Amino acid sequence: MPDVPNKFTRMIQTAREHQAPTANEALEIEPQEQPTPKTRPLATLGTKGRGRPATGKRSDPDYESTTVFLRKDTKVAAVRLLVGEKHQDLSDVLEKLLSGWVRENS
Secondary structure (H helix, E strand, O other), X not given: OOOOOOHHHHHXXXXXXXXXXXXHHHHHOOOOOOOOOXXXXXXXXXXXXXXXXXXXXXXXXXXXXXXXXXXXXXXXXHHHHHOOOXXXXXXXXXXXXXXXXXXXXX
């Protein structure tokens, strides 16, 4: 049977050829001049941060994200009723109902 390298042997040889030089080989390579990095001016202290401010339920430590199972038709009907509401969403309604239930049952 002829001594033909299989595909794994060829992959290992190719990987070894493309590996980074070892510590001894790295010392033998002449050091190249490193370009000086361009620095950006630091932001002044009075500027605003990037992005939206952290407001709302997602950034409030008193709230926790929770998954619940609702029937589709119940959720759709509730969302339709809340369309005109500016200061109330589905989580507010669920919070009100659940906190009332907790008060009644404790």
